[in-house]
Amino acid sequence: xxxxxxxxxxxxxxxxxxxxxxxxxxxxxxxxxxxxxxxxxxxxxxxxxxxxxxxxxxxxxxxxxxxxxxxxxxxxxxxxxxxxxxxxxxxxxxxxxxxxxxxxxxxxxxxxxxxxxxxxxxxxxxxxxxxxxxxxxxxxxxxx
Amino acid sequence: xxxxxxxxxxxxxxxxxxxxxxxxxxxxxxxxxxxxxxxxxxxxxxxxxxxxxxxxxxxxxxxxxxxxxxxxxxxxxxxxxxxxxxxxxxxxxxxxxxxxxxxxxxxxxxxxxxxxxxxxxxxxxxxxxxxxxxxxxxxxxxxxxxxxxxxxxxxxxxxxxxxxxxxxxxxxxxxxxxxxxxxxxxxxxxxxxxxxxxxxxxxxxxxxxxxxxxxxxxxxxxxxxxxxxxxxxxxxxxxxxxxxxxxxxxxxxxxxxxxxxxxxxxxxxxxxxxxxxxxxxxxxxxxxxxxxxxxxxxxxxxxxxxxxxxxxxxxxxxxxxxxxxxxxxxxxxxxxxxxxxxxxxxxxxxxxxxxxxxxxxxxxxxxxxxxxxxxxxxxxxxxxxxxxxxxxx
Numbered sequence: 001x002x003x004x005x006x007x008x009x010x011x012x013x014x015x016x017x018x019x020x021x022x023x024x025x026x027x028x029x030x031x032x033x034x035x036x037x038x039x040x041x042x043x044x045x046x047x048x049x050x051x052x053x054x055x056x057x058x059x060x061x062x063x064x065x066x067x068x069x070x071x072x073x074x075x076x077x078x079x080x081x082x083x084x085x086x087x088x089x090x091x092x093x094x095x096x097x098x099x100x101x102x103x104x105x106x107x108x109x110x111x112x113x114x115x116x117x118x119x120x121x122x123x124x125x126x127x128x129x130x131x132x133x134x135x136x137x138x139x140x141x142x143x144x
Numbered sequence: 145x146x147x148x149x150x151x152x153x154x155x156x157x158x159x160x161x162x163x164x165x166x167x168x169x170x171x172x173x174x175x176x177x178x179x180x181x182x183x184x185x186x187x188x189x190x191x192x193x194x195x196x197x198x199x200x201x202x203x204x205x206x207x208x209x210x211x212x213x214x215x216x217x218x219x220x221x222x223x224x225x226x227x228x229x230x231x232x233x234x235x236x237x238x239x240x241x242x243x244x245x246x247x248x249x250x251x252x253x254x255x256x257x258x259x260x261x262x263x264x265x266x267x268x269x270x271x272x273x274x275x276x277x278x279x280x281x282x283x284x285x286x287x288x289x290x291x292x293x294x295x296x297x298x299x300x301x302x303x304x305x306x307x308x309x310x311x312x313x314x315x316x317x318x319x320x321x322x323x324x325x326x327x328x329x330x331x332x333x334x335x336x337x338x339x340x341x342x343x344x345x346x347x348x349x350x351x352x353x354x355x356x357x358x359x360x361x362x363x364x365x366x367x368x369x370x371x372x373x374x375x376x377x378x379x380x381x382x383x384x385x386x387x388x389x390x391x392x393x394x395x396x397x398x399x400x401x402x403x404x405x406x407x408x409x410x411x412x413x414x415x416x417x418x419x420x421x422x423x424x425x426x427x428x429x430x431x432x433x434x435x436x437x438x439x440x441x442x443x444x445x446x447x448x449x450x451x452x453x454x455x456x457x458x459x460x461x462x463x464x465x466x467x468x469x470x471x472x473x474x475x476x477x478x479x480x481x482x483x484x485x486x487x488x489x490x491x492x493x494x495x496x497x498x499x500x501x502x503x504x505x506x507x508x509x510x511x512x513x514x515x516x517x518x519x520x521x522x523x524x525x526x527x528x529x530x531x532x533x534x535x536x537x
């Protein structure tokens with residue numbers, strides 16, 4: 001993994017790299033078994049006691065369940081220093097957790113995108129903040 | 145519960161971003177509805193108004209702003225927001241108030257000025273407003289969500305790019321004949337297929353833009369008013385649905401969705417339509433004209449399936465074989481749909497109801513469906529909002 005020092009997520013509690021791999025910060029309800037992303041996007045099964053929700057990290061790798069290529073710049077408050085358009089957006093499935101998560105596709109030939117291909121979680125550098133830190137978001141890239 | 149009828153409708157034609165004062169163009173729709181019903185403002189005993197989210201005080205209290213234009217009478221004014229199904233909420237409340245006998249005559253109203261350019265985040269608070277996360281971190285405008293679902297559909301069924309383009313061809317033909325529509329130009333398949341991708345597989349002409357518009361519907365159980373109306377239209381059911389756990393659709397503003405379906409796609413619309421079928425005793429096979437929310441060409445196809453007009457994966461065939469044309473087995477969106485209007489959030493569900501009403505009253509001129517008796521208006525709003533209205537004459 002590249003040097004992650006001096007990098008900060010634009011919004012906290014979504015993406016983690018403390019384990020040495022970039023992983024999404026999810027939560028699991030131990031009563032109804034549902035995984036949530038973001039953590040606070042609760043989606044309990046009706047009748048669930050909602051007891052025992054714990055923070056978990058999603059696996060580093062998943063499979064591409066859908067994708068699109070965005071051809072025009074996303075309006076503010078989205079912000080990147082470098083022009084990234086056109087960029088891919090993928091829906092990556094984490095099979096055991098029974099959840100699909102959306103994110104920008106980076107560092108991948110967009111023409112090579114195929115349903116079902118293996119993807120890994122990574123980060124995308126968006127811009128440099130006033131503290132000279134690289135502000136990042138989560139993203140996905142094809143496993144090479 | 146009493147039988148409730150629509151006796152008057154009014155529209156301010158859909159247009160682009162407007163500097164017109166909200167109240168002024170909103171009043172046009174209400175004036176038209178009063179004239180159509182041939183009643184005085186003082187007959188309105190409740191106002192159910194759609195909230196216009198980009199309008200600050202005027203938007204959040206749109207019913208009060210409206211009431212003051214026509215003259216304050218002290219009647220209940222309720223302002224409601226359910227995203228793009230806001231109009232469904234306002235007509236449902238008006239219906240319920242009249243059906244329950246709380247009031248005899250009520251007004252459902254919505255007017256919306258869309259922002260210049262794109263719909264985007266409405267706060268800067270990522271802690272309270274999850275929507276901020278998808279804008280700041282996800283780079284995901286609304287059409288991305290539709291494109292992700294459309295790609296899944298094309299992988300699962302035999303939906304082609306030509307099918308997606310054909311939807312626009314049909315909608316533009318009908319929109320060109322609708323004086324309320326904003327876009328009147330007609331397109332060929334080639335022209336649609338030559339338009340740029342916005343987010344592939346969806347192209348520029350296969351996605352509806354944002355618009356400004358106003359719509360008003362007057363409902364009543366007053367027998368005198370029904371008798372003197374120019375063909376009153378009965379509301380057989382007007383319902384709202386929310387999503388069901390395990391719906392695999394990725395909902396606008398969400399960043400995740402279930403990987404294993406335990407509920408139908410677009411379950412909020414499944415819920416709303418099934419409630420309407422049950423309450424009215426009318427089923428999809430009885431509908432003579434349908435207005436569905438064609439926010440994109442994908443919606444046009446999937447909504448035929450969600451609402452039970454065909455089995456999953458069969459909508460493309462209905463489209464290709466002309467079943468959804470005016471003159472076909474199930475005429476769909478003779479108004480020209482959102483494709484020809486664009487979204488005016490709090491008003492659009494009401495114009496769908498108005499188009500259905502006009503069709504049942506035989507007022508649609510060149511785009512008139514032949515002698516329809518039963519019509520259905522179906523909406524779609526982000527984050528699990530939907531409404532269905534079934535009407536008859």
